[in-house]
Amino acid sequence: MFEAKLQQAGTLKKILDAIKELLTEATFDCTDSGIQLQAMDNSHVSLVSLNLRADGFETYRCDRNVSMGMNLTSLGKILKCCSADDVVTMKAQDAADIVTFVFEASNQERVSDFDMKLMNLDQEHLGIPETDYACVVKMPSAEFARVIRDLSQFGESITFSCSKAGVKFSSTGDIGTGNVKVAQSSSVDSKDATTIELQEPVTLTFASRYLGLFAKASGLSERVQLSMSPEVPLVVEFKINDIGYVRYYLAPKIEDDDGN
Amino acid sequence: MICWFFIFMRQRDCMADYEMDGDDGNKDDVEIVGEAKKRNGLAVFREALDEFAKNRDQDVTVYSEVPKKCKVTTCYVGIDEAGRGPVLGPMVYGIFAAVEDTDAISAKIKKGQSLAKIEECPPVLIDSIKKLNDSKQINEKTRDEVFAQFSDLDHIVYGVKIISPTQISAKSYQRKKISLNEISHNAAIELIQGLIDRGIVIGKVYVDTVGPMEKYQAKLEQLFPELKFKVDKKADSKYKPVSAASVCAKVMRDEALKKWTFGDNCNVKVAQNGWGSDEVTKKFLRANIDPVFGFPNIVRDSWSTASDLLEKRAVKIKWELDEDDAPVQKISKFFVKQPKTEDNTENFPVSVLKPKAQFFSYRSLTQTTKLF
Structure with missing residues (x-):
């Protein structure tokens, strides 16, 4: 029962x-x-937990x-x-x-x-290891959703560059280039603060389409946590108040040799 | 009728370099030239059609015999195509070179016209053919008549390249795609080179444009710095040599379509003009689709009319390799699959996090612990 x-x-x-x-x-x-x-999405590019x-x-x-x-x-x-x-x-x-x-x-x-x-779904479970991420960004989820929405208009992918000072989101496409820099807040306590825990600077590129789908969860929580390390999937986590969380995993795009 | 043509034919293989080496085009040339007797111009082209009929997956290029006049006197050259848009049948490129009309030119100079002006629309020795015009503006019968008259002239050279629908489809689907514009440009370039190789004195080349005029002109000028070019819109009605080339191409394409032989697997065996909007063509496509093998080789599979139908009516094909090429990586590469167990799997030890090396994924190699 x-x-x-x-x-x-x-x-x-x-x-x-x-x-x-x-x-x-x-x-x-x-x-x-x-x-x-x-579960993974149909094309097995992202994972929802x-x-x-x-x-x-x-x-x-x-x-x-x-x-x-x-x-x-x-x-x-x-x-x-x-x-x-x-x-x-x-x-x-x-x-x-x-x-x-x-x-x-x-x-x-x-x-x-x-x-x-109910349905009988044949699903494979993936083991997700505990990872120490090189960079963990916490920011207001509305801000995250807005950045993704704005930059999705430019290109199919968005690059996240994290440094001590802040995170730079950028995207390039046919119409031009867009950059949004979100700086680390001075007051850490505020709900609207952006905080960055950084072991080493990280730059990763992700598909805009999936980020846009993740941002749909911003109604669940006022805060979002982005965890990144070189060459491993990004984790986008939304806490669900007092009960749990929803996490999205997205593999970074492979950089082309010529840097495009 | 006096006959003084011989056939010159080349088979081009564009699919792969190694095949090109193996399939020696020059051997074919020698054979055909060797047995060539003097023939009527139409017969030359008919033979080209027979050659094309032997293997409809390959392009065929033919030229008429080069009269001496064309090697000593300046010729004006026109290039035009037929059958670029239709979904059925080959695309044919025509080239036509005619010796300049010196009398008409000197008459014009006497009238006070500058040489530059004359060159804009040069008088050539085919102006006597009254009905000659853009192939689209004259009917089939007139076209055939005009084409037949070309045989009687000893101051012109013409050639056509029949581009197989199979080649067109293959080039737009192969890994390194070649657009129809590029196929067209390459055909024109090949035909120009063919005339140069035959020692024709070229005054100026008039080309009906494909794609942006300026770019096309620059491309040709860069490839043939010693020649003058005029790439123009609607050149087929502005310049006589282009009109003549368009007639050659159109006659050839019509013949190729008429003589097309269909395999036993074809249910409907009429092709007509082959335009995608044409009812007969639509019927042809709908009737001749095989769920596995698709269309017969007269169809340009890459045309959206055809590919849409394939998508709808034929068996779905999954291209696994294409998916691997996608720049987005699969998330499953990063995490280890867990065996299904009854108890809580939360604490299953996992250590692998780096993606699998490409060596393994390209060869579809995976680790295994069990054989059966």
């Missing part, structure tokens, strides 16, 4: 918004420690591990039926082929429930 109750259905809506354009279907692995989702801890839920019960393969379009249809401040409960039997969503309106006058058919 699996049952998890979340105070705010809006969180679930935002999580879905953050992954539905990268993934068409995904498996939610439920254990007694919480719910995990790990979602973690929702058990203690972040209002109530959480998971007697045996269940893997729930869901079509995210169908999940979207069901989540359209609830308001952001509804209380949502997910339920599934041990070897179930359906999952039940119960939405209770905050004034308790309306209760609706929806069953969704």
Whole structure:
């Protein structure tokens, strides 16, 4: 038996918004420690890792591990039926082929429930090692989303250059070049601060399209954390308040010999 | 009719250099020239068509016999093409050189025209052919008539290059792609070089433009610094030699289409003009598509009319190598696949983080611990 109750259905809506354009279907692995989702997008260029801890839920019960393969379009249809401040409960039997969503309106006058058919998805799990990154940037997620949106207009890829002073995002394309420099903030405490922990300067290039899809998660959290090291995937992490995180991994583009 | 032509034919292999070496074009030339008797001009071209019919995947180039006059007196040369746009059949490039009309030139000089002005639209000795005009403006019968008259003249040289639809498709799909404009330019360059090799005295070359005029002109001038060029829009109606070249090319293309033999796998065996917007052509394409082998070799697969149909009606093809070429790296290269286990896999030891060396990925080599 699996049952998890979340105070705010809006969180679930935002999580879905953050992954539905990268993934068409995904498996939610439920254990007694919480719910995990790990999946690569269709072209296997990026990886999404979602973690929702058990203690972040209002109530959480998971007697045996269940893997729930869901079509995210169908999940979207069901989540359209609830308001952001509804209380949502997910339920599934041990070897179930359906999952039940119960939405209770905050004034308790309306209760609706929806069953969704589950799918058996054959997914491979990738082991993600703990890594010490050469550079970790924390910045407001709205700022990150804006930089990506602005620079995506220029080219297919965006270069991140991190130094002690700040991060420079740049992109070049047919219409010209765009550069955005975000400097390290002087006041570290503020919510809008940009902080950089730097072991060594890093310059990496990534596909704008994927960064744009990651930025869709900026509704989940006010802050975003970018972790980078030479020649390894970028990690874009959004914390989901008190419950977990969603992380995106994206491999850097290989630099051409002539530097283009 | 008096006959004084011999055939000169060359097979060009553009697909790969090593094939070019193996398939010795010069041997073919010698053979054909050796057996050549004096023939009517039309017969020369008919023979070229037969040669093309033997292998429709290869280009064929032919020239008419070079009369002495063209080697001593200045000739004006025109270049034009036929069948650039259609989705069916070969594209044919024509070159036409005619000796200048000295009487007409001196008459014009007497009238006070400057030499530069005369060169703009030079009088040549084909002005006697009244109906000669841009091939698009005269009907098929007139074109054939005009073309037949070329045979009677002893002060002109002409040549055509039949570019196979297979070659056109192959060049636009091969790894180092050659655009249709470039194919056109190369054909023109080859034909000009052909005339130079035959010792023709060239006064000026008039070319109907393909792509930007100025660039094309600069390209030709750089390749042939000793020649004068005029690359122009609608040159086929402005300059007689270009009109004549367009007639040669058009007649050749029409013949090639008419004589096209279709394999047994073709359901509909009419080609007509081959334009993608033409109903007969549309029907032809729809009827002759094979889900695996695609179209017969008359079709230029690279044309969007054809490639769209292939995309829709034929079996989908997955090009795995192309995906490897993409500049974006797969994320799975960086992480180790975990075996599926019942218990929590969180603490599975993982150490590999660097991407696999290219040596292995290019050869599709992976590590294995089990054989079966």
